[in-house]
Amino acid sequence: MTDSPVRPYCAAKPRIVRPLPEGLVAVRQRLVRLMAQKWVNGTVLHYAFREGPEPQRQAVRSAFEEWKDLGIGLGFQEVDEPGEAEVRISFDQADGSWSYVGRDVLAIGTQAPTMNFGWDLTDEYGRTTALHEIGHTMGLPHEHQNPFAGIVWDEARVYEFFAAAPNHWSPETTHHNVLRKLGQDEVEGSTWDPDSVMQYAFPEGLIKEPARYQPGISPPGGLSGKDTEWVRTFYPVLPDALPALEPFRSTPLTLAPGEQADFEITPDASRKYQVATFGAADTTLVLFEEVDAELRFLAGDDDSGEDRNSSLSAKLFRGRRYVVRVRLAWAGQSGDTAIMLW
Structure with missing residues (x-):
């Protein structure tokens, strides 16, 4: 998310895995899992702030607008009451930055936050953080966990790095957000985008392979071309005029x-x-x-x-x-x- 190795990182919440019946054919199981976190296109996601100073709120509003301005069918609408919102945003500075992924927010109680920002959002790193967490809410996972990335980690150093300040992560949090490779039923496509807004920055010494990333990864921040392509493909603009669904007609x-x-x-x-x-x-x-x-x-x-x-x-x-x-x-x-x- 930035070229600074001392910045705190997003700690996305674990996915809420829907149990599936035994015996499903592999292709069906994969497609069901793949779509589980994605919203029906045309949904308007209502978001509400539980607290937070106005400059931080405005930074989040701007990030929602930046996603929407790409020209997509998914909508975002601010509401006053958290109980009326699918997305409830907190600014607990002691809890880091995180979000639930996609439709998992619907399983969270209406009085609990589904997204938190634990640091200032008014600089460029903060802008990218806001875009990143909203990306999670739209259904995007961490890009560096893409199974097609081919990343080979120096796992001991990864655990050591994230256990230190400013993250102070447990081994479980580090494994969930960094080392665990996503299943192929959790990602679309077959390519890795190191410039994605969903990609962490990593300092030198954490990656063994690919060799060109041994000095580290420094995404430019903001939305990449592939981020834009993905969201426009999965949430395309919908037509204003729709066909009628007539009663008693299949x-x-x-x-x-x-x-x-x-x-x-x-x-x-x-x-x-x-x-x-x-x-x-x-x-x-x-x-x-x-x-x-x-x-x-x-x-x-x-x-x-x-x-x-x-x-x-x-x-x-x-x-x-x-x-x-x-x-x-x-x-x-x-x-x-x-x-x-x-």
Whole structure:
């Protein structure tokens, strides 16, 4: 994250691993795990500050805007009440900087923080820190843990370095945030980006291989070209006009893993409705209601790894606008799936 070896580092929280049934084929298990932390595109993540001086808050706001200004479908909206936010931000200076990863924030109690900043954010290192932690919340892991990086560590020196000031990390924290290689079911692609905002800076002596990084790694800070490419690919801008999901009409879905279909619902009667997918696919299904020109989460379901279909039920009102989004993790053996409203 910087070229200074004496800076403190992000200590991301351990992932909350969803148990999966035994016997899933390897490709299905990988795709389910890969999508588990990613948000349905078009989601508006609401964030709230639990405390903190205004300059630090403004630095975080600016970092959210920097991600959003890349032109993506994921939205960010500040709210006053932490209980109304998926992302709750603290500034505990004794707790370092960290975030939960992706949708793991939904498993955290509404009175607890999901992100913390433990040092000043108003300099360039602070800007990169804010971008880094928001990257975690969007579903990005640490880049230096990419299994395709080929990094061979001097593990004894790594543990020694992170146990010293200013980090004072336990061996478990060092292993989780540095030495543990991510599984191939936790990363997209097959390349390593040493310039990524999710990549730590490392001083000389911690890396044995690749040889050219023995003197250390010094990412330039900020978002790299590959960071930009990744977020635009996974969270592309969504069209303003969406196809209608008509009641009692099955709509086939032709999606690749990670792709998404979006539909508009405009009920002609106020009543309880059901929305569900059909087929053997693993999907995440989310329903939003438009309130004051903003889409608000109404209901959601995820059948990934289970022998059932995503399904949700909600009362919809005539004259209001709703949007349903379905993201596919695994298409099943046949590759066929569909969605229906009734």
